[in-house]
């Protein structure tokens with residue numbers, strides 16, 4: 237008997253042929269930032285965003301357990317109804333302090349935070365300038381907002397300027413970018429974007445999802461590292477990467493956060509996250525503040541490994557932003573290190589071969605990256621050791637002979 241869902245078989249077959257079909261691997265251990273057990277055996281883990289190795293940290297577990305003992309598990313309602321608890325309130329206050337912002341708003345995920353901020357700030361008759369490599373959650377927020385979307389070439393402030401001046405007469409303008417790009421591992425030219433926004437009276441919003449906890453003297457992100465906190469007041473972050481918990485947040489001036497609270501549908505219509513997650517994130521913030529050596533050693537290790545890969549012929553793009561107006565230079569040190577192989581089938585094949593050798597490096601394909609830009613995404617964490625990195629390097633050298641490293645240039 238035919239089913240109206242029959243077309244899904246054909247569609248899956250097409251994805252399979254093109255190397256785009258995805259499947260789950262079950263992790264059977266806690267998220268240990270350097271090694272995990274999985275349904276495919278024990279793997280050296282270069283596929284986690286748990287950059288400070290906090291997701292399974294005993295101190296976060298204890299904080300979450302205490303919160304559960306005190307208030308239970310589910311929050312039971314959306315935040316504006318009865319879902320907003322004391323741990324949420326304390327966390328929002330601490331995040332605002334940590335980010336040197338007036339106010340913070342908690343959401344169930346970073347994805348929900350990006351959709352919230354874009355849809356609340358712009359609508360029909362407005363213009364969004366969005367970096368070509370922005371995270372999918374920003375792209376989806378832009379689509380939902382109903383504003384005109386102008387996509388500027390990755391990191392290209394002059395292109396953003398051209399697009400902006402070619403559209404006079406729009407009501408509001410929003411420039412939005414990742415600070416540390418999630419797949420490319422490079423940093424946006426934030427100071428030049430801040431200049432552009434100020435010249436044109438545009439709002440600027442920066443997503444620090446991968447930078448929170450890793451960059452900046454206090455560990456709040458790239459905006460802090462570049463001394464731009466007062467010029468880039470509205471920022472998005474997540475509790476689910478370096479902070480080892482789950483949930484998203486937005487910080488900004490009181491008027492912006494208050495408006496979001498009253499209008500952002502992903503805030504209003506979703507049950508509040510658990511207080512246990514908020515309690516764990518609070519503990520993680522304390523660790524980030526008290527242990528700056530965690531991020532310093534991660535960035536030092538990343539800088540060394542980037543240089544090592546490059547010296548062996550791998551094409552690893554520099555992570556620091558092009559100079560432009562930037563006053564504070566950043567080292568080429570981001571912990572996200574992409575090796576671009578181009579073809580999705582080949583990329584997944586190399587990822588599979590690494591897995592057979594006990595190493596988990598995710599292969600990233602469209603739509604996470606543009607066509608022809610499939611890549612191995614290596615992410616380092618503060619729990620990796622130099623012998624972990626040696627093992628990864630020697631397997632990469634074995635699997636990708638010099639000639640194929642050359643190919644990745646294109």
Ligand SMILES: *Cc1c(COP(=O)(O)O)cnc(C)c1O
Nearest residue numbers: 345346347371414418445474476
């Ligand atoms: C992961 C990510 C998000 C989404 O955060 P979640 O908390 O995982 O939903 C948003 N923006 C960027 C740049 C990300 O990499």
